[in-house]
Amino acid sequence: MAKNIQSLERAAAVLRLLAGGERRLGLSDIASSLGLAKGTAHGILRTLQAEGFVEQDATSGRYQLGAELLRLGNSYLDVHELRARALVWTDDLARSSGESVHLGVLHQGGVLIVHHVFRPDDSRQVLEVGAMQPLHSTALGKVLCAFDPVAHNDALEGQRRPFTARTVTLPESFESELATVRERGWALDVEETWEGVAAVAAPIRDRHGMAVGAIAVTGATERLCPPDDLGEDSGQGGATGPQVRSDLVAAVRVCARSVSRDIGNGRF
Structure with a gap:
């Protein structure tokens, strides 16, 4: 060998x-x-x-x-069917929500960002294409864990690092949250990975109904979440009952369903 x-x-x-x-x-x-x-x-x-x-x-x-690594990466991403199908829909989502949009897929025990649409304002932003995000604490990761058994196993077997006081680390708390994600069809991250940052994500499904990726709207907590509904810290279990704007949830789900339909999922 x-x-x-x-x-x-x-x-x-x-x-x-x-x-x-x-x-x-x-x-x-x-x-x-x-x-x-x-x-x-x-x-x-x-x-x-x-x-x-x-x-x-x-x-x-x-x-x-x-830059050379980004150029090589983009040569792969340009032929990535999921990214190609999602381009128009994610652009529309960023424009309508006024926030950043990320498209992520499971890769080596984490979430690989394969497409990133900047927030449509004049603020300085960093392109995150090619970056890795954790499975257990991000909205993208939790969606993948809820609907993809491989991602689920990766998250359970990996180290669930507490990035903030809200990060869910205990197995039973994590499983409970994934059950909620499956029930409602979308995931939420309110300051579980980065202080002051919230995100809401929904799954993209292929023609077989399998979750092959996820789309998320990401932005400042004060813009995405009602100010009186952030919940309390639960120590090892994340936030108790944080809320996110219902219009953002609806917009993310519509975007994910649209991409799913474009890659052959006839359910929507």
Whole structure:
């Protein structure tokens, strides 16, 4: 059996780290996270930087994913049927909701963002295509876990890290929330992953009725949620009864159903 090439494995690990964590990481952060010597990590980063896969901020010295990696990723995403079918619908959803829209799929135990429509205003925003989000705490992830057995198992077997005081970490609490998602057909994340950020998501189903992705509207909590209905912290169980604007729920569900219909789901 052929052995894996260690240098390539390490380079791939660096890229995954930069894609799944903070936007920019220092050399020490990268080396310690991957258990590498600083000299080894620096050599990998220099090579990736020379190829355009990694960029270094001139001021802070921190590293982030480079434009060449995004270009290669987009060459794949351009032929991704789900993304292609969703383009028009997600653009319309961002325009009507006034918020960011994300399209995510299950990938390596997390949610891979394959399409991102910016919030239609003049604020500074960062393109999140190619970023990874956790399964257990995001609206996209919870939708996938509720309707995809593989995602469900990945979330149960993985580490359910508490990102905020509202993050659901206990297995029984997580299963209870997924049961609610299945019952109502959509998922909610109110400050469970990022402070001040809320999202609502709905599943995209293929011609066989299988959940192949999810669409979410994401924005500031004060815009997505009624101010008096954020609920109380429940320690290990997330928020008790947080609410989201009903018009956003309806809009996300219509968008997801429209994409589902375009990829062959005749149910809608």
